Every structure is written in C-alpha cells, then in structure tokens.
Amino acid sequence: MGKFDFSDIYSSFPEAIAAMPSKFNSHELILEIARKNQKEYIDALFAYKDNPNPFMHVHRQLSSHIKKIANDNKLKNCGDDTSSKDIFGKKNVCRAWKKIHHSVV
DSSP states (O other), X not given: OOSSOTHHHXXXXXXXXHHSOSEEEHHHHHHHHHHXXXXXXXXXXXXXXXXXXXHHHHHHHHHHHHHHHXXXXXXXXXXXXXXXXXXXXXXXXXOEEEEOOOOOO
16 A cells, blocks of 8 residues: 555545536536545645656656546546646646436336
8 A cells, every 4th residue: 555545535536526517527527525625635635745747747646546446436437638727727638527317227
C-alpha cells in the first residue's frame, strides 16, 4: 500500500457519480470528490507533500479508481480523451464518461 489509504475517498465515488450530469469528465468528478471530501483530500495531498507533483499523484490515483469502478457504477468511457482544464486551470486532457441508463422491458 502507498503512503495514503484512499479507501474513505474511494467509498464516496458512487455518491459523487450520482451527483454528476449524464456526461462528465474525470477532472469534473475529481473536483466533486474533493469538494465532498475536503479533509480526506487534503490529507491525501499532505501524504505526498514530498512528491514534486502531489496533485498529479493524487489525481492519478483517483482517475485510476474511476476506471476500475466504471462498470459497477454504470459508466461508459466515451472513447478518446477530451480537452479539459486541470485543477490549476491549465489545458489538459482526461477521460470523458457517460452514465448508462438501462431501460426495463
């Protein structure tokens, strides 16, 4: 295990996903998760304070978790990466996601 136990943050993903619109990207979801878990988010950043890029490291962990739980949370990857601004407002790319709504027949 790494320097930080992300399990509390990971457990908040389903609620954060439910709060997202039908289409969103990883940056938007990470911001929602950070907003709803401010103490844990800061703790995660602090755990990697000696890393030259603590935000990138923590966000990479969170982004990786999105991919792992996508099917269980009825998310579909929309294909290629999409253009988005990162937490610092810099132009970057990330995954786009779409909620899957199964119709009952």
